[in-house]
Amino acid sequence: MGAEVTVMAPSDEDLIASVGSGDVDSLGVLVGRWEQPLFRFVVRLTDAPDEARDLCQETFLRIMDGAPRFRKGARFSTWMYQIALNLCRDRARRAKRWSRRLARPPASDGTPRAEPIANEASPEETIGRLERLDAVRRALDELPADHREVIVLKEYEGLKFREIAEILRVPESTVKSRMYVALNTMKDTLVRQGVR
């Protein structure tokens, strides 16, 4: 009877090294692994699902272009998030959207945005959940860009503070300080909107 062989999937860093050597198929594997988290990240950061697709595509194209220069020993996900973050910031600067977001009143007439509804929830529970979702989205929307980035990377992408610091190219203590201020700001906003 033959010995059991365990085949380890190639690491992201191995794959990007292959892409840098001209193996485009390895890029396909990376896209398959990261397209969902990256899309979620960009949507939550920009709140623009229609533009998120273009931003993700551009991110992967830049990854493909820059693969030959990917530094050995670096982490692929950090690099990917950096690229995506820069593209989102560039887009925001072009649209001057961040400043308009801070000054703009809530986007809708106050009715919560459509969200998936659990079939088991009562109408009251559903309405309450939708209101909370909308309140969180508005509170996130009102944050300054650098605070919003930290919240999204930490709360929704689940990255470690050290990774976030690498992505943002700031000290880890700065990330934590921003996180502290961001959470307190969101708390104040949520209380103001009636969410406790």
Add this chain to the structure above:
Amino acid sequence: MACDTWIPHLVALVYDELEPDDADRLRAHLVTCHACAEAVERLRNTREVLQEAVPSVPDVPRVVILARPDRWRAWRPVAAGLVVATLVGAGTVVGYALAPRPATPLPAPDDWALQGPTLERRISDLETAIARGQAVGPGIEAARPAATRTPVTEKQMRSALTELERRLDGSRAADIDYVLGEIRASERRTQSWIGDTREALRYVALANNPGVGQH
């Protein structure tokens, strides 16, 4: 107001990223510092709200990257050829469906010696007999009975075209049409031909067929 020097540690504690030694020192501090203890509680409460109300994200569209211009160029003549073949094939079916066909092949005259008006009259008689589905004489294959002959209707023609499309792998043809549409949109958007500039190539198309440059 929490102590400034402890703020980074408070956040790290809430997210379970504090080293054990630092965690012990912080916990000792929290016992005596009401402000920091309140700050930790407030941070945890906000985290709970965020975790209960995660904004939903639309379904992720599949990303297909046009990896290299020369790879895509190789597909264009194939795609164009397939479209042409589809059109030719469809035209052939339409032409075949619309062209009048005799129920049976015209029998050869049984007397090649006949010429002139007699021959012409004979041929006309034969054609008439065939059109009526009648037997036309010994040695001549009988025409099919009229009951088995039915004219080709528009519905049948459409059905034949549909079948042809299906046989040509309709989904693949639709994929290629879609990708060609994306290329045209990209060229309109960038005002440059695919392959001329990198900008024109910065575009992706959605495809279902794993074999068509899917990554």
